[in-house]
Amino acid sequence: MKENLSAKSYQNNAGAEGYVKFIDSPDGETFKKVLGSAISRRLEHKPHLDILDAGCGPGWLAYQLDADGHRVIGCDASPQLIAVANSRYPKTKFETADLTMPLPYRNGQFDAAILSLSALDLHDQAAAFQNLRRVLKPDGLLLMTIVNPYYGFPVGVWKRGWWRFLTGQTPKLRLRPYNNFLQNPDRNFTWNNSLISYFYTLPEQVNAALAAGFSLNFLQDVVSGEDEKNYSLRHRLYRFPIFLLLEFKAG
Numbered sequence: 001m002k003e004n005l006s007a008k009s010y011q012n013n014a015g016a017e018g019y020v021k022f023i024d025s026p027d028g029e030t031f032k033k034v035l036g037s038a039i040s041r042r043l044e045h046k047p048h049l050d051i052l053d054a055g056c057g058p059g060w061l062a063y064q065l066d067a068d069g070h071r072v073i074g075c076d077a078s079p080q081l082i083a084v085a086n087s088r089y090p091k092t093k094f095e096t097a098d099l100t101m102p103l104p105y106r107n108g109q110f111d112a113a114i115l116s117l118s119a120l121d122l123h124d125q126a127a128a129f130q131n132l133r134r135v136l137k138p139d140g141l142l143l144m145t146i147v148n149p150y151y152g153f154p155v156g157v158w159k160r161g162w163w164r165f166l167t168g169q170t171p172k173l174r175l176r177p178y179n180n181f182l183q184n185p186d187r188n189f190t191w192n193n194s195l196i197s198y199f200y201t202l203p204e205q206v207n208a209a210l211a212a213g214f215s216l217n218f219l220q221d222v223v224s225g226e227d228e229k230n231y232s233l234r235h236r237l238y239r240f241p242i243f244l245l246l247e248f249k250a251g
């Protein structure tokens with residue numbers, strides 16, 4: 001069993017502050033726009049859902065889904081990030097909870113649960129999927145956005161550099177050996193100086209969700225839209241599917 005290092009890294013003041021700084025940066029704005037709209041689109045014909053934003057961080061997505069007309073609770077293992085979410089979005093409900101431990105919600109309480117880039121932070125994905133399965137209604141949805149494990153970080157390192165940035169060229173991709181990440185017994189890696197995540201392959205993540213009683217409903221590359229020429233240069237990385245969206249249905 002892996003250690004719960006990721007949650008600890010976000011429970012550290014410097015780690016939590018570093019993540020908030022990223023979310024508020026121009027890159028974070030791009031990330032929220034591209035990932036947030038992919039998630040909202042999956043839910044747009046399903047009004048007034050009860051949604052759990054699981055691993056909500058500073059709360060931007062819970063707030064967005066609230067504004068879309070859903071009833072949302074955001075939960076996260078980091079009290080620091082829950083404090084940020086509460087102060088930014090006082091009308092949305094946020095609370096501290098660890099997804100790998102029994103969750104403080106009723107059986108079948110939610111129509112949908114979202115893991116927005118938080119699945120890779122779970123040291124025990126199997127336990128978290130079982131916990132989320134319990135709090136979802138039968139046929140409830142589990143939506144996950146994940147880093148594409150084949151060429152997103154940590155396998156893919158995307159360098160833009162100032163010249164590429166100024167001239168609007170796409171970032172340059174360097175691929176590191178996939179097997180190196182599989183052979184690391186702890187599977188953890190560090191990013192943004194001090195935050196820890198885990199490397200899971202796509203089949204591992206899908207199989208863990210299937211084993212917890214979900215079925216795979218829909219799979220999508222998350223890329224910028226047809227209007228990307230109107231976007232800032234920072235969107236150009238999103239011409240590549242560095243993120244994937246997976247939608248499961250509770251069985």
Ligand SMILES: C[S@@+](CC[C@H](N)C(=O)[O-])C[C@H]1O[C@@H](n2cnc3c(N)ncnc32)[C@H](O)[C@@H]1O
Pocket residue numbers: 006007010011023054055056057058061075076077078081097098099100115116117118121122123
């Ligand atoms: C990459 S951040 C994503 C945050 C947010 N969903 C977003 O899209 O900005 C990963 C989040 O997972 C949370 N996390 C890590 N391990 C967790 C656990 N075991 N239970 C609940 N949250 C956890 C972290 O505190 C962090 O807020």
